[in-house]
Amino acid sequence: MSDDTYLFYQSRNPRPFLDHGDGIYLIDETGKRYIDGSSGAMVSNIGHSNPRVLAKIKAQMDKATFGYRLHFRTHPSEDLAAKTVAMTPEGLDRVFFVSGGSEAVESAVKLARQYALTQGQETRYKVISRFPSYHGCTFGALDLTGYDPLREPFAPMLEGMPKIDAPATYLDRDNLSEEDRGLKYANLLRDKILEEGAENVLAFVMEPVGGASTGALVAPDSYYGRIREICDEFGVLLIYDEVMTGAGRTGKFLAAEHWGITPDIVAMSKGFGAGYAPLGAVVAQARLVEPVLDAGGFLHGFTYAGNPLACSAGLAVLEEMEDQGLIDNAARMGEVLMGELRALMERYPFIGDVRGKGLLTAFEFVADRNTMEPLDPSLNAYDRLVELAYERGLIIYSRRTRGGTAGDHFLIAPPLIITPDQIAEMMVILRDALDAFALETGLPVGK
Ligand code: PMP
Numbered sequence: 138m139s140d141d142t143y144l145f146y147q148s149r150n151p152r153p154f155l156d157h158g159d160g161i162y163l164i165d166e167t168g169k170r171y172i173d174g175s176s177g178a179m180v181s182n183i184g185h186s187n188p189r190v191l192a193k194i195k196a197q198m199d200k201a202t203f204g205y206r207l208h209f210r211t212h213p214s215e216d217l218a219a220k221t222v223a224m225t226p227e228g229l230d231r232v233f234f235v236s237g238g239s240e241a242v243e244s245a246v247k248l249a250r251q252y253a254l255t256q257g258q259e260t261r262y263k264v265i266s267r268f269p270s271y272h273g274c275t276f277g278a279l280d281l282t283g284y285d286p287l288r289e290p291f292a293p294m295l296e297g298m299p300k301i302d303a304p305a306t307y308l309d310r311d312n313l314s315e316e317d318r319g320l321k322y323a324n325l326l327r328d329k330i331l332e333e334g335a336e337n338v339l340a341f342v343m344e345p346v347g348g349a350s351t352g353a354l355v356a357p358d359s360y361y362g363r364i365r366e367i368c369d370e371f372g373v374l375l376i377y378d379e380v381m382t383g384a385g386r387t388g389k390f391l392a393a394e395h396w397g398i399t400p401d402i403v404a405m406s407k408g409f410g411a412g413y414a415p416l417g418a419v420v421a422q423a424r425l426v427e428p429v430l431d432a433g434g435f436l437h438g439f440t441y442a443g444n445p446l447a448c449s450a451g452l453a454v455l456e457e458m459e460d461q462g463l464i465d466n467a468a469r470m471g472e473v474l475m476g477e478l479r480a481l482m483e484r485y486p487f488i489g490d491v492r493g494k495g496l497l498t499a500f501e502f503v504a505d506r507n508t509m510e511p512l513d514p515s516l517n518a519y520d521r522l523v524e525l526a527y528e529r530g531l532i533i534y535s536r537r538t539r540g541g542t543a544g545d546h547f548l549i550a551p552p553l554i555i556t557p558d559q560i561a562e563m564m565v566i567l568r569d570a571l572d573a574f575a576l577e578t579g580l581p582v583g584k
Pocket of ligand 1: 178271272381
């Protein structure tokens with residue numbers, strides 16, 4: 138086998154070749170096992186190589202792998218749409234399939250725009266989002282994304298959609314109650330809508346629990362209801378980007394359910410296909426979709442949208458989630474994992490915050506817990522800890538972002554099938570990697 142490669146991604150890829158998956162584990166070609174502690178990029182919600190799912194996909198493969206949606210209806214796509222509607226909160230009852238998260242976000246925004254046109258609201262086009270945030274890497278989705286390293290090289294080619302600060306309350310040192318802090322951040326949306334002119338604002342897009350950009354950032358409870366109220370007050374559509382949080386990741390099918398919120402439109406992907414097929418969905422309220430269909434249809438669609446093979450995989454994934462009770466397991470195991478991560482703060486004073494919901498959890502490094510000043514960037518903590526864990530057979534996911542400054546945070550988001558013993562196994566490796574990191578950087582370690 139040659140090391141030559143014709144492939145390129147973000148950078149040259151030094152990783153070993155993957156051989157196969159087995160539940161929460163991935164095994165490389167040398168036989169080394171890794172715990173997939175981040176489900177890839179928060180994708181593999183039901184674990185790897187699930188034989189029941191593979192059998193269902195194979196059965197569809199034997200019948201038809203592709204039938205263009207304008208030529209045929211297919212049972213996998215109809216059935217997956219019905220199942221999705223059944224699993225999402227009441228009111229979200231129309232589904233449009235796509236192949237990934239960026240596609241889902243852009244489709245959601247285009248649907249919002251077409252709906253506004255049916256209402257005679259031609260001036261509404263601005264989509265407000267948060268900083269930091271991540272919504273995808275195609276131009277439209279990148280323009281909503283609040284993450285400078287990905288935006289800056291393309292800045293002149295982006296329209297520049299308005300942004301408000303994400304509710305990074307763990308950095309705040311004011312005397313407000315949690316509830317008031319939540320309201321303070323939510324009211325930034327009201328100010329921004331007034332600044333832009335409500336008649337120009339189409340939608341607000343947010344990740345209900347932050348993902349890659351903010352590291353499992355959860356807002357105070359008061360934030361969510363207030364955001365819904367503000368959107369209603371100004372006729373602004375509320376789009377939840379649940380690409381990472383959807384499909385059970387946070388212990389509910391949609392994270393929106395934690396706060397009893399019904400968004401107007403939801404974007405999903407990642408765990409929805411759970412790595413068994415490139416798949417995503419836009420789930421919207423019928424009151425938005427029906428006028429668009431009446432006005433001649435949604436002027437949008439990808440060739441692979443709703444293809445029967447991907448949809449059969451999605452359907453098998455959701456059935457598996459139900460049969461195994463994986464969403465409840467995510468809630469239970471999330472509690473266990475959060476407890477373990479919080480306990481790390483005793484030994485490692487450079488862990489400044491632990492946060493998350495269900496099995497979307499994170500910890501963040503700081504130089505000082507009182508000031509929440511980030512660690513010295515030259516330590517390259519976000520990279521080093523990932524490498525130290527990888528060497529020891531644990532995959533975790535890191536980024537360096539936060540409000541105005543850069544903070545190293547690490548996402549721990551294993552497949553929803555994880556057991557308490559497997560969490561313990563993961564923590565042994567994580568502690569070992571943290572010890573190694575402290576040793577090489579000279580950072581202090583407690584008992
Ligand atoms: N939105 C969110 C919240 C995401 O986490 C991601 C992927 N990290 C995307 C959108 C984009 O998804 P994709 O990479 O599948 O295009």
